[in-house]
Amino acid sequence: TSLHDFLRRLPKCEHHIHLEGALTPSLLFQLAKKNRISLPKDDKAFISPHSLLARYARFSSLDDFLGYYYIGMSVLVHEADFEALAWDYFQHASTDGVHHAEVFFDPQAHTSRGIAYTTVLSGFRNACLRAERELHITTELITCFLRHLPVPDCLTAFENQDVQASYLAGHIKGIGLDSSELNFPPHLFKEIYERAGQQGLRRTAHAGEEGPTSYIADALDILGVDRIDHGIRLVEDPALMQKIAARGTLLTTCPMSNVVLRCIKSIGDHPIRKFLDAGVKFSINSDDPAYFGGYILDNYCAVHEVFDLSVEEWTTICRNGIEGSWCSEERKREML
Numbered sequence: 001t002s003l004h005d006f007l008r009r010l011p012k013c014e015h016h017i018h019l020e021g022a023l024t025p026s027l028l029f030q031l032a033k034k035n036r037i038s039l040p041k042d043d044k045a046f047i048s049p050h051s052l053l054a055r056y057a058r059f060s061s062l063d064d065f066l067g068y069y070y071i072g073m074s075v076l077v078h079e080a081d082f083e084a085l086a087w088d089y090f091q092h093a094s095t096d097g098v099h100h101a102e103v104f105f106d107p108q109a110h111t112s113r114g115i116a117y118t119t120v121l122s123g124f125r126n127a128c129l130r131a132e133r134e135l136h137i138t139t140e141l142i143t144c145f146l147r148h149l150p151v152p153d154c155l156t157a158f159e160n161q162d163v164q165a166s167y168l169a170g171h172i173k174g175i176g177l178d179s180s181e182l183n184f185p186p187h188l189f190k191e192i193y194e195r196a197g198q199q200g201l202r203r204t205a206h207a208g209e210e211g212p213t214s215y216i217a218d219a220l221d222i223l224g225v226d227r228i229d230h231g232i233r234l235v236e237d238p239a240l241m242q243k244i245a246a247r248g249t250l251l252t253t254c255p256m257s258n259v260v261l262r263c264i265k266s267i268g269d270h271p272i273r274k275f276l277d278a279g280v281k282f283s284i285n286s287d288d289p290a291y292f293g294g295y296i297l298d299n300y301c302a303v304h305e306v307f308d309l310s311v312e313e314w315t316t317i318c319r320n321g322i323e324g325s326w327c328s329e330e331r332k333r334e335m336l
């Protein structure tokens with residue numbers, strides 16, 4: 001339809017996509033076979049790509065999803081595996097009309113299994129460079145820290161020689177904070193964020209997905225982030241919402257993810273209209289497209305179906321996404 005076409009042609013920026021979350025059941029089984037990685041035998045979901053996909057439709061929470069997410073990525077071993085994964089994502093992004101993608105990955109989820117950071121980074125970087133060359137998508141990489149792990153582990157990961165070299169080389173644009181949110185408040189990661197800021201890295205953090213609004217406030221005030229990932233619970237604190245609107249902080253929302261992980265009952269319960277009314281800036285993203293039933297354009301379409309946004313509102317959303325990106329000012333002007 002022409003509407004789908006209109007949404008596809010909008011100059012979209014994606015700010016909230018975990019590359020490991022782009023691992024489709026099909027690629028997962030293919031890599032498990034190639035790398036001789038055994039999948040859990042006591043869970044019937046792992047019988048086939050089809051049964052796995054069916055299980056993904058029944059996630060009960062963020063942690064229920066994360067269990068599958070960490071098992072899934074265990075099939076990623078070689079540089080070429082990481083490259084194939086990211087390339088698969090960039091092809092979808094291109095089809096969906098993404099102009100610029102800032103993508104997360106979880107170094108600790110790989111180094112903890114004995115996969116070198118350089119293997120992961122090289123694979124992902126190869127795909128980024130190919131996407132820029134062949135698909136004309138500009139890209140940035142963001143290293144996330146796993147908040148369910150002990151803080152000293154996260155500090156060690158931050159200080160890792162290869163990780164530091166990639167920051168120094170400008171191969172990584174910023175840092176993020178992900179994994180289980182409840183009971184892992186932002187303030188625990190103050191030192192990493194402070195040092196990352198001193199090193200000139202941009203900073204974001206997942207907050208207010210399952211966690212309370214105080215996590216959003218603390219990510220802003222203690223971690224010094226300039227974006228908030230998810231942030232849907234912001235509507236529970238009107239004063240904080242006003243503060244975020246005034247500051248112009250971008251929320252990277254993921255409507256389909258929120259429904260699948262049962263943070264909200266349906267897309268209609270997403271606070272998109274409240275954010276628009278309050279002048280809170282946000283982008284619309286896929287989070288873990290292979291797990292949550294859709295890529296970025298599916299999220300745009302789902303939002304449009306329910307909220308029936310005007311052309312003007314869509315234009316504003318995309319402009320805010322461009323302006324809230326971590327690319328050069330020159331690149332922003334090209335996209336506007």
Ligand code: HPA
Nearest residue numbers: 018178179180206287288
């Ligand atoms: N939330 C927290 N951690 C994650 C997510 C998410 O939605 N996806 C991948 N890691």
Ligand code: ZN
Nearest residue numbers: 016018178287
């Ligand atoms: Zn996320």
